[in-house]
Amino acid sequence: MRRGRTPVPPGQPPPSRTLGRVQELHDAPLAPLTTFRLGGPATRLITATTDAEVIAAVREADDSGTPLLVIGGGSNLVIGDKGFDGIALRLATEGFDLDGTRLELAAGEVWSDAVARTVEAGLAGVECLSGIPGSAGATPIQNVGAYGQEVSSTITEVVAYDRRTRRTVTIPNAECAFSYRHSRFKAEPDRFVVLRVRFALEDAQGLSAPVKYAETARALGVEPGDRVPLAAARETVLGLRAGKGMVLDPADHDTWSAGSFFTNPILDRAQFAAFRARVKERLGAEAEPPAFPAGEEHTKTSAAWLIDKAGFTKGYGSGPARISTKHTLALTNRGGATTEDLLALAREVVAGVHEAFGVTLVNEPVTVGVSL
Structure with missing residues (x-):
């Protein structure tokens, strides 16, 4: 350690x-x-x-x-x-402890570095989460996910300090209340401070977990469900993320962001029907919005698609805070921005999407001392 x-x-x-x-x-x-x-x-x-x-x-x-x-x-x-x-x-705690397929990370470990080390060790389960910035301790809070993987599928336990009982506790996966970009830790933000996160990875003889995300499968030239060499999965994901400005680069202002600023909306049956009608009214009778199953009676759609179709295209904005030139889901600081500049842009996007499609976007980053 x-x-x-x-x-x-x-x-x-x-x-x-x-x-x-x-x-x-x-x-x-x-x-x-x-x-x-x-x-x-x-x-x-x-x-x-x-x-x-x-x-x-x-x-x-x-x-x-x-x-x-x-x-x-x-x-x-x-x-x-x-x-x-x-x-x-x-x-700023450190600790990367690997025992077979069992991994324990200290909360302060750099997540992207830890993922690289699991790939080097030949272990599958988090390779499609390569390039995601931030610390290991934040991953269970947000149930970090990308390209068909979420940390909730590999986390076994979270060790945290419970501010209510003033004790260190070990919380098994089943009690973490994981869901899309959410968890017990996010629901009770003033209660738990994550100290360590434990994972169960897979030894697939140098192969990745089954590729779930269609974009990743296309980039790899395989079918969803196929396995590929771990290094190929990681490099492909890093390439896809870099193309969207989602890999940190101090020289690239498109990466001066929090990645995806809004979560993908999840709509119940009535909400999705109303949304679909608005899409056809605005874009034409043949238009269909992105739709993905999201549990019983619910459908997930794409926040990036909503933003673009509401008229907020890549690079939108004239001030120091603008939409990324690479991806409509990222709001960026072009240099010299203030937080109020960023929030003004975010509010404009939220209002515009709601006016166009009747869907209210929700910010993914945590706000401190401010709100949308």
Whole structure:
């Protein structure tokens, strides 16, 4: 298990002090800790490198009644321009422990790096989640998924600190309440702080899990359900993500984003029928919206399709916050944007899609001190 990493925001740091290995900064910029590069400062920023340090910081906040913001990779955060009046806790814990097909990741591990290591080890189950930014501890909260895989299919347990009982608990998969981009941890955001995540992967003799996503299968030249070499699956997914600006690149402002800004709407039978009628009214009698089964009596449609067909095409916008030039589902900071610039664009998109199709988009990133 590796130890000792203590990330520091780039540029001139504010006044700081070190308590053991815990680094504490005051009036600390948070924008450099997010992929949007937006948001004001935190009253205090604590960087913790062990589970014990994480728990101590959480207990300090709870005991003093101080608001707490937990930050992992910062890839799913929209922080207000005024910043955060409280303790921002940066998880910098490390740990990649592989025993056969069983994997345990510390919450602060870089997710994309961990996925690369599982592929190198010849293990299948998360290879199609390659290139997703952020930390391992965030993956169960959002039930991270892409290209036909979700972490809920491989997570066995989540080790977390329960702020209500003030104990460290181990929560099995069945009690995590996983669903599309949701979980028990997201439903109770002020209760659990994820410390470690445990996975059961598959030794498929160097092959991937069955390819589920049609776009991935087409790119690989195979049929859905086929297996391919793990490295080929990973490289294909990375290529698809890069083509949409979904792989972090400091030089590419299309990646100054939170990836998909909106979740794909899930509609019940009546809602989908009304939506389909609006589509035909607006786009013509032959038009059909994307539709995917999403459980009994429900259908999932595409947020990216809705945004595009409502008139918000790639590159839309004239200010410092615009839709990505590569993918309509990503809102981006072109440099010099504020959080309010971003939110103004998001609200415009939400209003436009609702007016066109009667569907209300929901933001995927977590908002801090602001809302749509």
